[in-house]
Amino acid sequence: MLFILLALAAFAQEQETPVFRSDVTMVRVDAQVVDGKRLVAGLGREDFEVFDEGQRQEVAYFGRESEPLDVLLLLDVSGSMRRYVEEMAQVAREALRQLHAADRVAVMLFSRRSKVSEEFTADFAEVAREMSAAVREQGLGAGTAINEALLAAAAYAGRQPARPGRRAILILTDNLGLNYQTPNEQVVRALYEADCVLNAIVARGGERPKPPRPGEYVNPDFTPSDVFRLAEETGGEAVKAERAGAAFQEMMERLRTRYSIHYRAPEAPAGSFRRIRVALSEAARKRLPRAEVRARAGYYASR
Numbered sequence: 001m002l003f004i005l006l007a008l009a010a011f012a013q014e015q016e017t018p019v020f021r022s023d024v025t026m027v028r029v030d031a032q033v034v035d036g037k038r039l040v041a042g043l044g045r046e047d048f049e050v051f052d053e054g055q056r057q058e059v060a061y062f063g064r065e066s067e068p069l070d071v072l073l074l075l076d077v078s079g080s081m082r083r084y085v086e087e088m089a090q091v092a093r094e095a096l097r098q099l100h101a102a103d104r105v106a107v108m109l110f111s112r113r114s115k116v117s118e119e120f121t122a123d124f125a126e127v128a129r130e131m132s133a134a135v136r137e138q139g140l141g142a143g144t145a146i147n148e149a150l151l152a153a154a155a156y157a158g159r160q161p162a163r164p165g166r167r168a169i170l171i172l173t174d175n176l177g178l179n180y181q182t183p184n185e186q187v188v189r190a191l192y193e194a195d196c197v198l199n200a201i202v203a204r205g206g207e208r209p210k211p212p213r214p215g216e217y218v219n220p221d222f223t224p225s226d227v228f229r230l231a232e233e234t235g236g237e238a239v240k241a242e243r244a245g246a247a248f249q250e251m252m253e254r255l256r257t258r259y260s261i262h263y264r265a266p267e268a269p270a271g272s273f274r275r276i277r278v279a280l281s282e283a284a285r286k287r288l289p290r291a292e293v294r295a296r297a298g299y300y301a302s303r
Contacts (some may be wrong), residue, residue, distance in 0.1 A: 016214070025302050027052070028084050029261045030166050030197045030235055031278050031295040033288075034256070039047045039257045042289055046129040047284035048293075051277040052266055058258060063260035068165030069100040070290075071255060072196075073127075076277070077137045077143045077175040082171060082184035084203045084244040088134050091245040095252045101166070108156065109134055112141030116156060135226035146173055146225040149280035150198070151190050158194035164167060168236070168255050172226060172244060175206035178222045184230060191234050199255065200227040200238035201247045203222040230265065239280045268301035 029287060033040040045062035050067075075085050090205070091303065096105065103264075105127045107118035118130040153169050160167075191198055209224035231238040237254070241247035261278065268274055278295040 007265070008205045014190055016129075026262045027265045027299055028195055028264050029276060029278055029295050030168075030195075031259045031261055032257070033239070033259070033280070033293050034236065035288055035291045038286060039254060043259065043284065047281050048261060049279045049281055050261055050263055051253055051255070052263070053274050055266070057263040057266075059261055061260070061262035063166075065206075065256055065258075066100070067260050068104075068163065069099065069255065070104045070106075070157070070160065070165065070167045071099075071252075072106045072108060072120075072153055072157055072167075073131070074108050074110065074114075074149060074169055074171040075131070075134055076111065076144060076149075077134055077140065077247040078142075079110045080137050080176075081172070081203060083175060084174075084201075084241075085131070086206075087243060087245040088201075088248045089128065089134065091249055093125065095245075095249040096124040096127060097266065098175055098249075098256055100256075106156070107131060107134070108153055109137050109151070110140060110152070112143040112145050113258075114149040114152045114213070115140065116123055120160060128231040135237045144177040144225075145179065145182075146171075146175070146177055146227065147179035147184070147187050147223075150187045151182060151231065154187070154196055156192035156286045157196050158190075166258065167194065168199060169196050170199045170201070170251060170255070172201045172203070172248075173204040173206065173225070173227060174278045175200075175208075175225050175227050177225050179225060181221050183220070183223050184226060187230055188233050189300065193231070193298065194235065197236040197258075197296065198227070198231045198234045199236040199251060200231050200252060201244055202227065202238055202240045203244060204240070204242055206240065213248060214229070215219075233297050235294050237294065262283055265302065270301055272301045274301060
């Protein structure tokens with residue numbers, strides 16, 4: 001999750017012109033600003049404040065929409081989801097036109113098991129063709145193992161060679177099913193360490209699981225799927241959708257309208273969890289009194 005930002009120095013000329021030393025470890029935070037349902041674009045470095053364990057940090061790098069974006073499409077191809085995958089495939093070419101030339105997209109399919117069906121590529125026409133073929137996938141078993149698929153997606157994204165820009169996972173699912181021995185905390189940590197923000201399109205019928213009633217026994221080995229919580233903790237968003245195609249087009253636009261904030265990592269014991277808070281500056285809050293900043297809740301200090 002933490003990395004050396006030498007590669008960003010050249011790219012940052014379009015955004016800012018910071019100089020990064022090779023002995024400095026940076027924390028990257030992907031943030032979104034919304035005012036109600038409206039995305040807030042066009043903000044600058046001076047409009048944000050970032051706090052690490054309550055201590056304000058100096059922003060070393062600030063990037064906006066022109067920063068490269070890697071998006072991993074994680075598609076639930078279990079029986080109940082096939083028509084939603086088909087709806088997304090029908091509008092894929094149009095939705096992916098919102099991406100830039102330096103952006104890349106990969107496709108991973110899952111039901112009981114998962115597989116990468118299209119490696120990261122800038123050939124968006126090929127991505128659209130692969131999405132159309134996804135509805136015919138029959139070899140991934142019965143059931144819906146959402147958390148296991150998210151762990152596989154985070155591992156795949158984390159193995160990619162380092163490059164400037166942001167990483168996002170966009171999952172299409174109905175959020176139904178139980179996860180066996182893959183608790184949400186494990187998934188959140190994997191997403192943090194892979195520098196991935198999770199966003200979700202939740203098909204009709206998918207709901208946020210209700211908390212257990214007082215005194216109700218809960219088997220810790222079996223946890224209900226909750227992409228709503230996972231998205232919130234990584235700074236993303238989950239939307240319920242009657243029409244997956246329309247939601248896909250809107251989500252691609254929203255993924256592009258985000259901000260990238262980097263700051264020097266404070267000294268901390270290796271592997272310890274540190275909480276992050278990203279806020280608007282006082283001047284920005286006066287201009288946008290109802291605005292909300294979405295960013296991940298924290299990170300694990302470099303080992």
